[in-house]
Amino acid sequence: xxxxxxxxxxxxxxxxxxxxxxxxxxxxxxxxxxxxxxxxxxxxxxxxxxxxxxxxxxxxxxxxxxxxxxxxxxxxxxxxxxxxxxxxxxxxxxxxxxxxxxxxxxxxxxxxxxxxxxxxxxxxxxxxxxxxxxxxxxxxxxxxxxxxxxxxxxxxxxxxxxxxxxxxxxxxxxxxxxxxxxx
Amino acid sequence: xxxxxxxxxxxxxxxxxxxxxxxxxxxxxxxxxxxxxxxxxxxxxxxxxxxxxxxxxxxxxxxxxxxxxxxxxxxxxxxxxxxxxxxxxxxxxxxxxxxxxxxxxxxxxxxxxxxxxxxxxxxxxxxxxxxxxxxxxxxxxxxxxxxxxxxxxxxxxxxxxxxxxxxxxxxxxxxxxxxxxxx
Numbered sequence: 001x002x003x004x005x006x007x008x009x010x011x012x013x014x015x016x017x018x019x020x021x022x023x024x025x026x027x028x029x030x031x032x033x034x035x036x037x038x039x040x041x042x043x044x045x046x047x048x049x050x051x052x053x054x055x056x057x058x059x060x061x062x063x064x065x066x067x068x069x070x071x072x073x074x075x076x077x078x079x080x081x082x083x084x085x086x087x088x089x090x091x092x093x094x095x096x097x098x099x100x101x102x103x104x105x106x107x108x109x110x111x112x113x114x115x116x117x118x119x120x121x122x123x124x125x126x127x128x129x130x131x132x133x134x135x136x137x138x139x140x141x142x143x144x145x146x147x148x149x150x151x152x153x154x155x156x157x158x159x160x161x162x163x164x165x166x167x168x169x170x171x172x173x174x175x176x177x178x179x180x181x182x183x
Numbered sequence: 184x185x186x187x188x189x190x191x192x193x194x195x196x197x198x199x200x201x202x203x204x205x206x207x208x209x210x211x212x213x214x215x216x217x218x219x220x221x222x223x224x225x226x227x228x229x230x231x232x233x234x235x236x237x238x239x240x241x242x243x244x245x246x247x248x249x250x251x252x253x254x255x256x257x258x259x260x261x262x263x264x265x266x267x268x269x270x271x272x273x274x275x276x277x278x279x280x281x282x283x284x285x286x287x288x289x290x291x292x293x294x295x296x297x298x299x300x301x302x303x304x305x306x307x308x309x310x311x312x313x314x315x316x317x318x319x320x321x322x323x324x325x326x327x328x329x330x331x332x333x334x335x336x337x338x339x340x341x342x343x344x345x346x347x348x349x350x351x352x353x354x355x356x357x358x359x360x361x362x363x364x365x366x
Contacts, residue, residue: 037201
């Protein structure tokens with residue numbers, strides 16, 4: 001990922017580079033003309049998927065989130081590597097995390113999940129015409145797959161102790177899409 | 184902020200500490216018993232505010248986001264320092280960013296905006312019984328305040344080129360709260 005194309009950009013230094021992202025310190029121009037520093041995560045992006053079966057049910061994954069020491073109910077989501085195509089990442093993540101293959105894909109929208117610290121952009125897709133396959137979870141992942149009606153998934157997503165912002169935003173995109181379709 | 188209380192925790196190392204957050208490398212136990220590394224942002228949290236006037240209008244801030252090199256329309260939000268009370272942070276941020284003081288505060292909910300990389304928890308508040316005061320923007324901030332009907336704010340938040348995930352999630356919490364109030 002390139003440094004920001006911002007007219008305020010002065011310089012960037014990669015402090016840490018790992019498999020998942022880069023952590024950088026930029027110098028940038030403040031409003032008063034002086035130079036400030038900006039510490040940030042440089043991240044290619046991620047793809048979230050909302051699977052929707054013909055009968056109106058969906059799939060949530062229950063994931064142990066180490067940083068929060070809690071299990072979160074979420075829509076499947078996975079990070080991109082630089083240069084990857086969002087739809088291909090979405091297909092891979094839906095198969096690996098949820099064990100699903102979809103023939104009908106629709107982009108619901110894109111949002112920045114953490115605008116103050118990361119340049120990540122999340123792409124959320126609606127996946128339909130689904131068939132089950134087998135999951136491929138990584139050793140670092142603790143994931144359980146739950147199929148349920150969309151109304152129940154909404155309840156689970158909103159009523160868990162700590163909510164997942166990315167899934168809530170994705171659900172809002174889905175609601176808007178379905179409302180526009182008149183369903 | 185302490186290191187995760189997770190049973191998988193092995194060790195943590197603070198790689199970078201700055202005014203806004205800490206960037207850490209943890210070692211943690213994988214499912215197969217081996218030890219993996221986890222690079223993450225350790226961040227006390229943030230408070231988002233949805234102001235709602237008696238006439239049903241709200242306020243969005245238009246913020247230049249350096250990391251994305253774009254102006255985003257957002258609900259006011261600001262980071263917490265360790266040990267700060269979320270409601271006090273919300274009051275401060277609403278005054279500084281939007282120039283508003285509220286006498287009626289309601290917690291709408293809490294979510295993790297970026298569960299894979301940051302332990303940040305966002306607290307979203309509804310602020311009512313509002314009066315205007317003066318803004319106090321920092322030199323690093325480019326912010327314009329826009330008052331508008333809630334329906335228009337919804338349109339602006341969803342129809343901008345790149346969406347703000349935190350604001351969309353906050354709006355979903357508001358909608359759920361208002362629906363429960365029967366309005």
